[in-house]
Amino acid sequence: xxxxxxxxxxxxxxxxxxxxxxxxxxxxxxxxxxxxxxxxxxxxxxxxxxxxxxxxxxxxxxxxxxxxxxxxxxxxxxxxxxxxxxxxxxxxxxxxxxxxxx
Amino acid sequence: xxxxxxxxxxxxxxxxxxxxxxxxxxxxxxxxxxxxxxxxxxxxxxxxxxxxxxxxxxxxxxxxxxxxxxxxxxxxxxxxxxxxxxxxxxxxxxxxxxxxxx
DNA sequence: TATATATTTGACAAATAATGTCAAGACAAT
DNA sequence: ATTGTCTTGACATTATTTGTCAAATATATA
Numbered sequence: 595x596x597x598x599x600x601x602x603x604x605x606x607x608x609x610x611x612x613x614x615x616x617x618x619x620x621x622x623x624x625x626x627x628x629x630x631x632x633x634x635x636x637x638x639x640x641x642x643x644x645x646x647x648x649x650x651x652x653x654x655x656x657x658x659x660x661x662x663x664x665x666x667x668x669x670x671x672x673x674x675x676x677x678x679x680x681x682x683x684x685x686x687x688x689x690x691x692x693x694x695x696x
Numbered sequence: 697x698x699x700x701x702x703x704x705x706x707x708x709x710x711x712x713x714x715x716x717x718x719x720x721x722x723x724x725x726x727x728x729x730x731x732x733x734x735x736x737x738x739x740x741x742x743x744x745x746x747x748x749x750x751x752x753x754x755x756x757x758x759x760x761x762x763x764x765x766x767x768x769x770x771x772x773x774x775x776x777x778x779x780x781x782x783x784x785x786x787x788x789x790x791x792x793x794x795x796x797x798x
Numbered sequence: 799t800a801t802a803t804a805t806t807t808g809a810c811a812a813a814t815a816a817t818g819t820c821a822a823g824a825c826a827a828t
Numbered sequence: 829a830t831t832g833t834c835t836t837g838a839c840a841t842t843a844t845t846t847g848t849c850a851a852a853t854a855t856a857t858a
Contacts, residue, residue, distance in 0.1 A: 681764035
């Protein structure tokens with residue numbers, strides 16, 4: 595299973611970009627990008643969208659990977675992870691059907 | 697659909713406890729508990745476990761409600777919520793099967 | 799080996815978010 | 829009006845996230 599960091603690093607290298615070059619495009623310090631690619635630090639949503647743009651990756655897909663990573667990390671340690679995900683699904687449905695459409 | 701706050705308030709009132717009494721048992725300010733019961737502030741895991749203990753609620757169940765609340769809140773705004781949950785499920789499986797058993 | 803370039807690491811600062819404290823306000827019952 | 833309960837909001841404290849930087853490490857090549 596490929597991590598977010600691996601996806602980013604693979605794509606960057608495939609495009610022949612240096613870490614500092616991509617970092618410059620993203621307007622962040624190369625040290626941060628290095629840590630993100632090694633999954634030592636988590637990118638935020640804004641950065642994910644920028645990355646998808648620059649690396650020509652599907653925005654929705656990368657975002658889904660990013661959010662699911664966060665969730666998996668949150669609940670992996672719990673032994674009720676399956677139940678949690680089922681409940682979350684229900685709640686999302688509920689929120690969607692009951693929220694005010696803008 | 698019952699929220700965490702509602703579950704707590706219902707049970708507290710059913711047990712005939714005043715807000716300040718339960719707050720004292722939990723060793724928190726009544727203002728905080730008031731906000732938690734109205735879902736204005738989120739309890740943390742430690743508090744959830746204390747609450748389950750004192751209110752005689754199932755620990756696993758309350759914890760599952762609490763975590764799924766957090767997740768649903770995180771992803772409800774995304775329009776790829778379903779995909780995110782499916783991915784999270786896979787990742788949890790992966791983490792579980794690949795993590796070192798203590 | 800020496801030099802240049804790229805990445806990693808860790809210490810630290812700054813910004814942001816979570817949590818705790820408190821007093822005044824609102825509400826209901828008597 | 830007084831008492832008791834809960835709510836609200838301003839503020840302080842603490843924790844977490846995010847950003848900055850320079851030194852250390854790694855890699856390649858003359």
